[in-house]
Amino acid sequence: MDDQDGYFGERVAATYDDSSGGEFDPGVIETTADFLAGLAGDGRALELAVGTGRIALPLSHRGVPVHGIDMSRAMVARLRGKPGGDAIGVTIGDFATTRVDGTFSVAYLVFNTIMNLTTQSAQVDCFRNAAAHLRPGGCFVVEVMVPELRKLPPGQNVVPFHTGPTGWAYDIYDVATQEMSSNYVDVMDGRGEYRSIPFRYVWPAELDLMAQLAGLRLRERWDGWTREPFTGESRQHVSVWEKTA
Known part of the structure; x- marks a missing residue:
């Protein structure tokens, strides 16, 4: 494993896009990008843990300027090699603490990646980092499983x-x-x-408290990107918090 890339070094990056996981289904990707584009409006989007561009690229293709943060140079190299990859600005660093210039109308963290932060304090830092990049009224979006x-x-x-x-x-x-x-x-x-x-699982109510500490309030929570109702039987959620000031 390449230490500087954490758990997503060259070996993982080389086959990452070959996954048969549901998150790589073209319909899921398009729905996710549509959801985020609606929140971005005429503003910019910041993807925390941009990886190989699974979501950043289709979002960019919708006319939304996207900047990404990622620790893995190997994953980012795969992004750069894809059509349109050169249009995505990327800053190498820890997505919980790394700052970039400018403000954004939406920041997002998809597919359980919040759990890659293995302490509660790091997860709180991530919310604060996202909030610091948002303009007033901007939104932070997290997709994550409900602990099973x-x-x-x-x-x-x-x-x-x-x-x-x-x-x-x-x-x-x-x-x-x-x-x-x-x-x-x-x-x-x-x-x-x-x-x-390793991961740290996190509950919806705990995420809401992290958001509150960062100056965000819950705007909506869904079972998935197609806005199905979130219920006690949901196995995952897509939550949107809004910056209040």
Whole structure:
């Protein structure tokens, strides 16, 4: 692993866009970009953890000026190699604390990336950083899972989420600290490989308090990008907080 790129170094970046995950579905990408473009209006958008440009590029194609922050040079190199990638300004750094010039009408953090910040204080810093970049009335958008503690078997802390003939994957939860990890075991040519990525899961109400500390108020919360109602059965949410001053 490339230390300067954290968990998203060259090895991960090389195949990141080959994922079969639902977040790479063209319809999901287009819906997400439409949602964010509506909030951006005639202003600029700031993507925290811009990565390879899965969302930044289609948002830019809609005429929204996009700037990104990301720690991984390997991921950003993939963005730069795509059509239109040179139109996305990128600052290399920690998205929880790195500042860029100018103000934005929307800042956003998609697909559970808030959980890559593995302490509560870092997550609070992220909200404050987003708010510092927003103009009055601007919005901070976060897409994140609802912690799946109901899936935990009695007396256990492991939730499998993939099994197959050449590998399996599972999450481990620590309900005392809100620490968790996603763990992957792959077997190829008779050899096994294991990797683990740490996270900190976070509840919707906890995010609302972080937003309040940063001078933001909840404007809307949905089950997903197509604005389905958020309910007690929702497995994820898209939340929008507005800068009040």
